[in-house]
Amino acid sequence: MFKSKTETIMVKQNEATSSLADKIADGTIFNGNITSSKGIRIDGVVKGSVSCDGKVVVGKTGIIEGEIKCHNAEIEGTLKSSITVKELLELKSTANLQGEIITGRLSVEPGASFTGSCKMGGVVKEFKEEKSAGALNEKTA
Secondary structure, eight states: OOOOHHHHHHHHHHHHHTTEEEEEOTTOEEESOEEESSEEEEOSEEESOEEESSEEEEOTTOEEOSOEEESEEEESSEEESOEEEEEEEEEOTTOEEESOEEEEEEEEOTTOEEESOEEESOHHHHHHHHHHHHHHHHHHO
16 A cells, blocks of 8 residues: 555666666677667667657766767767767767767766767757658658
């Protein structure tokens, strides 16, 4: 009838992590492209592109060697590629990014390592153009 405090806390934790629908665990090596309609957390190795309508989280042990496109991203691990983020890209203190960044907003913690180029703003326009081009191709196909 009544929930204990620990049950309430567990429900809140589950609600917070439910936006990350998929996970590549530490010790896993994935070769190929990933498409997710929600969010994804990567603690293993991904050799391929990641496309996500939600948030991409790369944990401290995570490594991605391929292009990333998403709404939001939080990087704690290693990224060797280009990343396009519609809204906010967060580079945590343990992040090591080698490649091109295209993002709406960028947050970099002290200690993060970044080698490459960065473009901020105007990303929303690029996402809209890509979706429009895809819609036109679908109609004519």
